[in-house]
Every structure is written in C-alpha cells, then in structure tokens.
Amino acid sequence: RCELGSGSTGHDEISAHDLEFSNDGMKLFTSDKTGDILFRFDLTSPYDVSTCTYVYQTTTVDTTALQDDSNAGDSSGNTTNNRLQGFEINEDGTKLFLLFHDTGASPRLHEYSLSTPFDLRTLSLTKTAGIPLTGHASNPNTMRFSNNGKRIFVVSHGGDLNVTQISLGSAYDTSSFTIDGSVQLTSISGASGLDQPRGISFSSSGLKMYIGHDTTSSIFEFNLVCPFNIISGKCPSITENSDR
Numbered sequence: 001r002c003e004l005g006s007g008s009t010g011h012d013e014i015s016a017h018d019l020e021f022s023n024d025g026m027k028l029f030t031s032d033k034t035g036d037i038l039f040r041f042d043l044t045s046p047y048d049v050s051t052c053t054y055v056y057q058t059t060t061v062d063t064t065a066l067q068d069d070s071n072a073g074d075s076s077g078n079t080t081n082n083r084l085q086g087f088e089i090n091e092d093g094t095k096l097f098l099l100f101h102d103t104g105a106s107p108r109l110h111e112y113s114l115s116t117p118f119d120l121r122t123l124s125l126t127k128t129a130g131i132p133l134t135g136h137a138s139n140p141n142t143m144r145f146s147n148n149g150k151r152i153f154v155v156s157h158g159g160d161l162n163v164t165q166i167s168l169g170s171a172y173d174t175s176s177f178t179i180d181g182s183v184q185l186t187s188i189s190g191a192s193g194l195d196q197p198r199g200i201s202f203s204s205s206g207l208k209m210y211i212g213h214d215t216t217s218s219i220f221e222f223n224l225v226c227p228f229n230i231i232s233g234k235c236p237s238i239t240e241n242s243d244r
Contacts (some may be wrong), residue, residue: 002052018086036062036084038120072130086142090172095118098144107133107140111174129175146228155200181229219243
C-alpha cells in the first residue's frame with residue numbers, strides 16, 4: 001500500500017477523495033477535499049503502490065486566480081463550502097480537470113493547463129473553458145473521461161443520485177460541450193440500493209460501467225448498449241464504432 005498521510009507530506013490526515021495514475025503507471029496523484037490540495041507520489045514499479053514515494057503537494061487550489069472568471073462560473077469564496085471532490089489528467093499530462101462541489105455557488109468542472117506535463121504545481125486556469133453543472137449534478141463526487149477523451153461522466157452523491165454524461169467537441173477540451181443528460185442510478189433494475197454513489201470507472205472497451213457504493217463498500221456493475229454511453233440515442237454511428 002501507499003501511505004498517503006504521513007509526516008513527510010506535512011498533511012497527516014489526507015481526506016483522499018479521488019486518485020489518478022499517469023499513463024505509464026509511474027506517478028500516482030490524489031486529492032484532499034478538506035484543504036483542496038493535490039498530491040503526487042512517484043512509483044519505482046508501474047502501478048505498484050507499495051513502491052510509492054511522496055514527491056510534493058500543491059498549495060490550495062481554492063483561490064480566486066484558480067477558481068474565478070472561467071466558463072465554469074465562480075466559487076462562493078467560502079473555502080468551507082467549496083470542496084475539490086474529483087479530478088482527471090489527460091494522457092500527455094498537459095491538462096488537469098477539477099470537479100468542485102460548492103454549497104454556496106454552482107457545482108463546477110474547471111479546466112487547467114500544466115506548463116510542465118504531470119507537474120500539478122504548474123497549473124493555470126483556462127478561462128475560455130469549463131462546465132457549470134447547476135441543474136445537472138448535485139454534490140458532484142467523481143468524474144471520468146471516456147478512453148478517447150470526448151466524453152465526461154460525473155457522479156452525483158446528492159439529489160437525484162445520478163450519472164451525468166457530457167460530450168465534448170474536441171478531446172479533453174471543455175471549451176465546447178453538450179450535456180447529453182443524466183441517468184438516475186436508483187431507478188435502474190437491480191440498483192435500487194445504490195443510494196450513496198461515489199467512484200466511477202469503465203472497462204477498457206467501454207461496455208461496462210462500475211459505480212462504488214459508500215456505506216456498504218460495494219461495487220455495482222452495469223452493462224452498456226454501446227461504448228461509453230448511458231443516454232438513449234447517443235451511441236456513435238456503426239461506421240465509427242461497431243461494438244454493441
């Protein structure tokens with residue numbers, strides 16, 4: 001295992017809410033929703049967390065410079081209300097996406113640029129991008145991209161307990177997007193007990209979706225009609241993707 005909270009990090013109790021590997025499996029990132037901080041650990045063996053070593057932690061991302069004046073909307077300015085709850089990094093490590101729950105303002109998905117790939121300390125807010133999630137996600141908890149970077153899935157931990165699907169005009173670019181819709185998880189046959197959804201993941205083919213359950217430490221598995229799609233009528237054309 002990888003010890004996330006230790007004296008070496010200067011942050012003894014990390015309220016880890018999401019994690020992400022670099023595409024080569026040699027870097028592990030996690031977030032702390034209490035301090036709105038991101039951490040990096042390096043591995044000596046790909047995807048082997050027992051070999052992790054703490055590298056750095058960012059300062060809090062809950063600042064005006066990193067939160068306001070983008071297409072996603074502004075934060076409430078109250079650090080207690082505004083919480084970092086999910087994040088993703090694109091394949092080449094040049095873009096970072098942060099998901100915020102804010103009880104005093106709109107839930108939001110911000111896009112950032114990394115001037116040095118996979119170095120979270122070099123982030124800057126992309127003001128021409130970002131997605132406001134009011135009316136679509138309640139207490140957004142985690143997010144995941146499809147394998148081509150053209151779809152985002154956001155899990156709501158409150159309200160309708162749903163998964164929201166967002167399609168992007170270009171891969172890993174939130175400056176142009178369409179919110180396809182949401183699926184209420186508890187309305188799906190066999191998933192009525194999924195009343196505390198947290199994490200989300202997909203199989204490599206995109207034909208299976210997995211949702212974690214908070215209070216029972218369970219994982220629910222769903223079969224999808226076509227890859228990385230949960231909304232009726234949004235399957236790619238058969239010439240683009242023949243998997244069904």
